[in-house]
Amino acid sequence: MTPSEDAVEQRLARLEHRMRLLEDHNEIMRLLYTYGPAVDSGLAEVVSELWTENGVYDVDTGRMDGRDAIAVMVRSEAHQGFIHQGCGHVMSPARITVDGDTATAVCHTQLILRDPDGSGYRVSRVTANRWELTRTAEGWRVVTRTSRILDGQEAGRGILASGLPEEAP
Numbered sequence: 001m002t003p004s005e006d007a008v009e010q011r012l013a014r015l016e017h018r019m020r021l022l023e024d025h026n027e028i029m030r031l032l033y034t035y036g037p038a039v040d041s042g043l044a045e046v047v048s049e050l051w052t053e054n055g056v057y058d059v060d061t062g063r064m065d066g067r068d069a070i071a072v073m074v075r076s077e078a079h080q081g082f083i084h085q086g087c088g089h090v091m092s093p094a095r096i097t098v099d100g101d102t103a104t105a106v107c108h109t110q111l112i113l114r115d116p117d118g119s120g121y122r123v124s125r126v127t128a129n130r131w132e133l134t135r136t137a138e139g140w141r142v143v144t145r146t147s148r149i150l151d152g153q154e155a156g157r158g159i160l161a162s163g164l165p166e167e168a169p
Contacts, residue, residue, distance in 0.1 A: 024098045027140050028133060032105060036089040044074035051142045052134065059127075059147040060155070086114030086121075094131070095163045101135040106163025109147070126150045128159035 001009070031050055038046040048067035051057070057064040057073070064070045073079060094107035111124040132144040148155040 021098055024103065024135075024140070025096050028096050028098070028103055028105060029094065031133070031140050031142070032091065032094055032107070032131060036091055036109075039074055039079075039089055040083060040087055042074060042080065042083050044071040047071065047074050051145075052136065055142050056144045057142075057147075058144065060149050082111075082113065085116065088112040088121075091129075097163065103133040103135075103140065104163060105129075105131040105133065106160060107131075108150070108160075128156040130159045130162055 035047065035050060038050075048071040051067055051070055054066055055070070056066075057070050064073055088111075090110045090112060092108040094105040096103060096105045107129050109127045109129055111127070112121050113124045114121050127147045127149050130144075130146045131142055132146075133140050134143050146159060148159055150156040
């Protein structure tokens with residue numbers, strides 16, 4: 001291979017790597033942004049399939065281990081009450097870091113509930129989220145989602161900081 005051909009091969013390899021990273025980011029964003037519409041419409045199977053079979057959803061109000069437990073949460077009386085009252089799980093853009101076949105994403109979510117008298121909406125809670133993901137044969141899936149309410153305590157702040165570099169870029 002000539003030096004010129006070698007340079008072209010290196011450029012192509014870099015472009016392929018960058019394209020793969022962009023595709024990974026896009027697939028991860030689609031996965032994360034499926035959660036809100038799916039959970040707000042009560043699609044328990046769609047929500048649970050975002051996780052690996054033994055995936056964990058660890059929220060400050062309780063922990064769900066496995067797809068079945070996540071589906072049960074969506075079908076629960078409490079969650080169905082939110083849906084029938086009127087709710088929205090709204091996510092901020094996530095800061096995604098891909099490392100081969102694993103990734104992390106950090107973002108905020110808000111749970112917005114319709115007022116019982118129908119006069120408007122209120123933000124019920126703002127939460128810090130850390131999503132740990134893995135590439136599977138079916139695409140990216142959540143291994144663990146850890147969510148903590150942003151109430152001034154270290155837990156929520158720590159989740160947000162975990163997705164950021166220690167020094168400014």
